Amino acid sequence: MTTSEPLGDGRSWPDPERVGRYRARVFAERDRLRAAFTDPGAQQRRVLADLLAFNADTAYGRAHDFGRVRTLDDWRKAVPVQDYSALAPWIERAAAGEDNVLTADRPALFFTSSGTTGSHKKIPVTPRFMHTTFFPFYYAAWAPLITHFPDVLARPDAVLNLKHDPLTTPPTTASGKPHIGASQADFGTRFGEPLSAEPGTHAPWATLPTPLAPDAHLDKTYLRLRMAVESDIRCIIGINPAMVAALPHQLNLWWERIVREVRDGTLGGHPFRSPNPERAHELDRLAAHFGRVRPAHIWPHMRALFCWTTGLASLYLPRLREEFGPGVTLLPAPVAASEGPTGVALDRHPTAGSLVVTASLYEFADADQDLTPDTPTLRPDELEPGRDYHTVFSHVGGLYRYAVGDVVRVVDHEDGVPRLEYTGRSTLSNVAGERLRDAHVLRALTTALTAGGLELRNAACRVVTPDHHGTPAYQFALAPAIPWSDAETDVFLTRLDHALARESPGYHQARTRLRLGAPTALRLHPDAFLDDWHATVATGVRPTQVKDRLFRQDPAHWQRLTDGKGS
Known part of the structure; x- marks a missing residue:
């Protein structure tokens, strides 16, 4: 996020005390959250009471009798479990400029969703939401990074923040409010939080000197990378791991151009700074010695990667980490969406974050059941380790009993609260009653890969029906880290088939009753998958929105992914 503080020369903090003030704020929010764990039930009751009191006189509050709600059971009776489509009419009224619809304070802006298909959601973002729900978890999320790797704050150009994407002229709603991604918002100016600028957002490349079209995302990525090769990068922040995975690919894709521009002192073909033949010679030497250049060669002092570490990324991150250096640490980004947070890692756990009990009122439902307006829900203290759950939250920002569409898995309980990891979206693939979720397929892939000692750089699947009739079956697109033989692939598919049957009773039944054929690859x-990522970004989609997706039924997208790529 950007800040209202001046950036000075872009290579040193404008205020020598800023790092100290930032660290103090981060640790204070982490400590407040940990203190809240001593009585999480009381914190949840406080969150409910606060959102009811603050928004009772809104149109939504009056329609759902907020004034009569006292307990969680009252809340369940007053408000149905709902997704974005159910709240959309209320949100559109607020986006059109009507006051007091969902919240007592006016939305300052609207976050866009991170989906890549369909119209983007409009998530209302109010000052009360930011200060009550967002900022406390947001600051705390950086605590593991700056605790264990304090040198990442020594210089603003020590961090390459891939998701930072400020806009000079953002798109707006009908009422003129910005409709942007969280990574494009200036929290310092809009919400009076100058310390909220993320690590790396004071870097020289934070504001590009070369003006580009708003949707020229590949050009922006190139320019930042070209500038960054002249800095001593210690940390990569990506949040979306697909962006981190793309970086080594981009280095080699653009290598000759990068070295030439470093030698000439140009940026995107324009004069930029003094020529740097010494660095260009060093880069040429690295390429001659190693052949394929890795981030570890360019930035030998790399310390940490900060991104989501679960989902499909769990298949490729262990090997990807080696690209950045043998001692590099993976730190998990928060379990969160544009609509609000769920979990935040307060230590170096590789996948899970503690429930942010101060941010929202949380309810959960078994992930294998369909969510309906009256689905029975569980409190956080009722969750069981090793189980998957739908996430439903309510917060003062106007999202009430909101099914965010994410499924989380309870890893354990720590300090009195569950620790959760993201397992995928709740969307079902269900052509023959198999009811497969992301988590089912990912766990099955992991089981089958481990059994054969195989590795993937990424995977996707779709349902196919031969000649548009006969028995449907799942077809997997697999990008092996090293080549597989036909025999290895056949054994892998058999193991995958068995693992899917163990993960999903519906899949087992569909296969047993011959309603579903054996998987193919x-x-x-x-x-x-990296080429496909680049092709998608080239169409104008922001890199933060181009995420790994397991189920891909769109024929054109599947064709682009697989055309001419078979091995």
């Missing part, structure tokens, strides 16, 4: 080039 297309082995792709190792870079197939």
